[in-house]
Amino acid sequence: MELPPNISGYRIAGATGDFEVVIGMEVHAQVTSKSKLFSGAATEFGAEPNAQVSLVDAAMPGMLPTINRECVRQAVRTGLALGAEINRFSVFDRKNYFYADLPQGYQISQFKHPVVGEGTIVIDLGEGKHKDVGVERIHLEQDAGKSMHDQHPDLTFVDLNRSGVALMEIVSKPHLNSPDEAGAYLTKLRTILRYIGSCDGNMEQGSMRADVNVSVRREGEPLGTRCEIKNVNSIRFVRQAIEVEARRQIDVIEAGGSVDQETRLFDPVKGETRSMRSKEEAHDYRYFPDPDLLPLEFDDGFIDAARDSLPELPDDKRARLVSTLGLSDYNASVLVAEKESADYFEALLAALADRGADTSKLAQKAANWVIGDLFGALNKAGKSITETPVGVDAGAQLLMLIDEGTISGRIAKDVFEIMFETGDSPAKIVEEKGLKQVSDTGEIEAIIDQVIAENPGQLAQYRDGKTKLQGFFVGQVMKATGGKANPAMVNQLLKPKLDG
Amino acid sequence: MTDLTKFTIAEARDGLRKGDITSRELTEAHIAAIEAADVLNAYIVKTPEKALAMADAADARVKAGDAPAMAGIPIGIKDLFATEGVRTTACSHILDGFEPAYESTVTQNLWDAGAVMLGKLNMDEFAMGSSNENSYYGPVKNPWRAEGSNEHFVPGGSSGGSVASVAAYTAMGATASDTGGSIRQPASFTGTVGVKPTYGRCSRYGMVAFASSLDQAGPVTRTVRDAAIMLEAMTGYDPKDSTSINREVPNFEAALTGDIRGKTIGIPKEYRLDETPEDILKLWDQGIGWLKDAGANVVDVSLPHTKYALPTYYIVAPAEASSNLARYDGVRYGLRDVPQGGNLTDMYETTRGHGFGDEVKRRVLMGTYVLSAGYYDAYYLKAQRVRQLIAKDFRDAFESVDALLTPTAPSAAFAFGSKSNDPIAMYLNDVFTVPASLAGLPGASVPAGLSADGLPLGLQVLTPAFDEMTLFTICGVLEEAAAFTAKPDAWWTA
Numbered sequence: 001m002e003l004p005p006n007i008s009g010y011r012i013a014g015a016t017g018d019f020e021v022v023i024g025m026e027v028h029a030q031v032t033s034k035s036k037l038f039s040g041a042a043t044e045f046g047a048e049p050n051a052q053v054s055l056v057d058a059a060m061p062g063m064l065p066t067i068n069r070e071c072v073r074q075a076v077r078t079g080l081a082l083g084a085e086i087n088r089f090s091v092f093d094r095k096n097y098f099y100a101d102l103p104q105g106y107q108i109s110q111f112k113h114p115v116v117g118e119g120t121i122v123i124d125l126g127e128g129k130h131k132d133v134g135v136e137r138i139h140l141e142q143d144a145g146k147s148m149h150d151q152h153p154d155l156t157f158v159d160l161n162r163s164g165v166a167l168m169e170i171v172s173k174p175h176l177n178s179p180d181e182a183g184a185y186l187t188k189l190r191t192i193l194r195y196i197g198s199c200d201g202n203m204e205q206g207s208m209r210a211d212v213n214v215s216v217r218r219e220g221e222p223l224g225t226r227c228e229i230k231n232v233n234s235i236r237f238v239r240q241a242i243e244v245e246a247r248r249q250i251d252v253i254e255a256g257g258s259v260d261q262e263t264r265l266f267d268p269v270k271g272e273t274r275s276m277r278s279k280e281e282a283h284d285y286r287y288f289p290d291p292d293l294l295p296l297e298f299d300d301g302f303i304d305a306a307r308d309s310l311p312e313l314p315d316d317k318r319a320r321l322v323s324t325l326g327l328s329d330y331n332a333s334v335l336v337a338e339k340e341s342a343d344y345f346e347a348l349l350a351a352l353a354d355r356g357a358d359t360s361k362l363a364q365k366a367a368n369w370v371i372g373d374l375f376g377a378l379n380k381a382g383k384s385i386t387e388t389p390v391g392v393d394a395g396a397q398l399l400m401l402i403d404e405g406t407i408s409g410r411i412a413k414d415v416f417e418i419m420f421e422t423g424d425s426p427a428k429i430v431e432e433k434g435l436k437q438v439s440d441t442g443e444i445e446a447i448i449d450q451v452i453a454e455n456p457g458q459l460a461q462y463r464d465g466k467t468k469l470q471g472f473f474v475g476q477v478m479k480a481t482g483g484k485a486n487p488a489m490v491n492q493l494l495k496p497k498l499d500g
Numbered sequence: 501m502t503d504l505t506k507f508t509i510a511e512a513r514d515g516l517r518k519g520d521i522t523s524r525e526l527t528e529a530h531i532a533a534i535e536a537a538d539v540l541n542a543y544i545v546k547t548p549e550k551a552l553a554m555a556d557a558a559d560a561r562v563k564a565g566d567a568p569a570m571a572g573i574p575i576g577i578k579d580l581f582a583t584e585g586v587r588t589t590a591c592s593h594i595l596d597g598f599e600p601a602y603e604s605t606v607t608q609n610l611w612d613a614g615a616v617m618l619g620k621l622n623m624d625e626f627a628m629g630s631s632n633e634n635s636y637y638g639p640v641k642n643p644w645r646a647e648g649s650n651e652h653f654v655p656g657g658s659s660g661g662s663v664a665s666v667a668a669y670t671a672m673g674a675t676a677s678d679t680g681g682s683i684r685q686p687a688s689f690t691g692t693v694g695v696k697p698t699y700g701r702c703s704r705y706g707m708v709a710f711a712s713s714l715d716q717a718g719p720v721t722r723t724v725r726d727a728a729i730m731l732e733a734m735t736g737y738d739p740k741d742s743t744s745i746n747r748e749v750p751n752f753e754a755a756l757t758g759d760i761r762g763k764t765i766g767i768p769k770e771y772r773l774d775e776t777p778e779d780i781l782k783l784w785d786q787g788i789g790w791l792k793d794a795g796a797n798v799v800d801v802s803l804p805h806t807k808y809a810l811p812t813y814y815i816v817a818p819a820e821a822s823s824n825l826a827r828y829d830g831v832r833y834g835l836r837d838v839p840q841g842g843n844l845t846d847m848y849e850t851t852r853g854h855g856f857g858d859e860v861k862r863r864v865l866m867g868t869y870v871l872s873a874g875y876y877d878a879y880y881l882k883a884q885r886v887r888q889l890i891a892k893d894f895r896d897a898f899e900s901v902d903a904l905l906t907p908t909a910p911s912a913a914f915a916f917g918s919k920s921n922d923p924i925a926m927y928l929n930d931v932f933t934v935p936a937s938l939a940g941l942p943g944a945s946v947p948a949g950l951s952a953d954g955l956p957l958g959l960q961v962l963t964p965a966f967d968e969m970t971l972f973t974i975c976g977v978l979e980e981a982a983a984f985t986a987k988p989d990a991w992w993t994a
Binding site: 059060066096103104105284288292293294 | 581582588590595598600601602604704705706707708709711712713739740741742743819820822823825826827829831832833844848868871872873876880
């Protein structure tokens, strides 16, 4: 198999030399839809156990699956967003195995003919570096229910609310070479899914889970045997799991052993991976086409409609912010990383435009303010952008006050702090606290005169050639005005007076 | 007084509409007949109160001028169909006590058309069998006995209760299901009419699944006209079944014109097996003669892959069954058997070990085997390919003929136990019915004569997909020509 170059150069040092890590991911993303893949039951998170179970989900005798068109549409949209091949013909298969939370005794999935074929995800590796990661396929499948072992001393309870919920399994090629790349892959995939709204990407609620395939090899050697780490449910754990699993495999190889292809589980508490089942228990899933469902076929019209419904994708948006608004690549990347952030920023620009501002001039300042002040405050308060107490209008007002010279950048920071706490409008705060910038020549001159008079020693030194002391005088003037003096004006008026 | 149970559905329908009889009278007569026929073991659940309530509702409906085809007609329901609040077990121990909270589409269609439910009918467990000897509730006795003999015979299977109830006048009609011949073969064994429509005509929603790509519901009645009336009420597009066909349902009864002049009937030479008994071959020739006399052209045709049909069927059907029956695991409904201190695997093993009968286990094992890694291509995949060839055989034949005429089964009803220890001999019973099942084609068995021992024999008519109209036309002609008036002596009432 032809693999792309390991551009990040990540290696793990073993006792006998360096090892390269090869990683592939299978991400299970819950499709955003009101009802399940093959039944009309609701899919909302957090319902009482077994409150969202139809006769089909419980596999009652004689019940039959019927495909949910919306789930297919979302899978197709996801495929299109990854530039992937869309298969007009695909087949649902049964994957047969017994488990208490799998009511049918089989999972309906897609095996030989998935709905989406090969695509690409461009991952961001920082410092403007990008890498193309191949996507092998996306198929649709049902989720299982949940076994609850902690409800009773002897019994296991089963909650079927998730049974039948639609999942997209997004399978990458083994194109990832470090924990960072794996993290970047998940982050980017999550961003895209959230942009197009085909999955909410909520890893804590289990809407997105990853199976991570890890193998190691010495440089130039063929691919090693891989292990699959099942069901890792956060980006942090994915990175940790890869590190400890790669290290484990290296230790096995260096001790003269060989890695067994197997399924493993990551234990974040102990920081290790453990074998899930032995070879003797290995499943033979006996895949075969589900005779209850006809092959899934749709026409170009269905695909075109799905394509037309896609919003601007994050890579396109970033490129546009850089090329048409002159944002730095870093700022643009930060802003597009979350759809909500990008939405906020674009709404902010629109609000500025409404107020007659020249957005091409203000865009970079607005970006700095969003990323620096707003994100900083939100982070500190543990809030997300959607929970921001400073709305788009208030933010635009604040930026306009700075731009018009009504308040200084320094004062703006104080005003913003109050806005964030109280939700008041910046104009009101500036008015009430009397924070308006002082641009009155006479007033500033009077203060300058007073400051010069109070600091005769510094004045003498200045006049002896220590001209750097101008900064000291500026500071004293600003202090005396509570920061409200227009700094440009202070400099302009101060110089002739110091020079005498 | 007239014995109301002897009415055909068509006669009862007309009598009800004219006000000559009431559904309550009809239903009471059948309830009494059922009580008198317990020895047949056709009914495993009787619902007389429900029946009378439905009859009264039907009478009210008819009185109000709303008399759909099946209004007031008392029928039996094969236990494969889920009936809301009425025990539905597919005659398996593993579904002990299961009362569905839902109604199958086929039965709902019948109730909407005014039919009256008498009870649930015995069958081979999960419709797996050709003799009704595989029921958890014990075998059904064929109302027919050989001439001068008191020996009991099987009614055929898997719809043994359906055919026995109709043949013994304890139901005017019965729902049945056909996966490889389970409507047609037992119809042949009991002198009844059995129709399997095109796959997709009847919804499978609420019908306990055996082999999803083959299962198809159909009626068992005493006349072809009755079958047409009942089938029309059963069929129709159902969005709850993805394999249901969205096609208008024709007026099947209107096909009974008696006119087959100019039709071409094919006689598939591969169905002329060496081991077929003389009386069946003779009856087949007679059938050919009747159709010729009625003005049809009869030609020989070849269906070259016929000999592969049975092995193909016994790969495809068990494969699907092994997966369809995985849901019976003791977790959510039906039987749960856990040994003291047992874990989940023990529960599966004990529940399924005790819950399934031998034939079901045999098929689950076969099906699991043919889908296993390393065997899938050689068995399942190859069988799917052969299935395509068998379907193509029929398509090719139907290029030049309108229908095919064959015997329904290679023998008349046989004695209990005579084949139950030899699965292959039992499977051979479906040799003439399985090919059309694999091709999804409509087929019907019409009683046409008696065997040398005086047991009923049927002839099978097959037509192209969705051409049930031609099927009914030809069946009507056969029925009239055969003038099959023999009846079982009602020994079971004694």
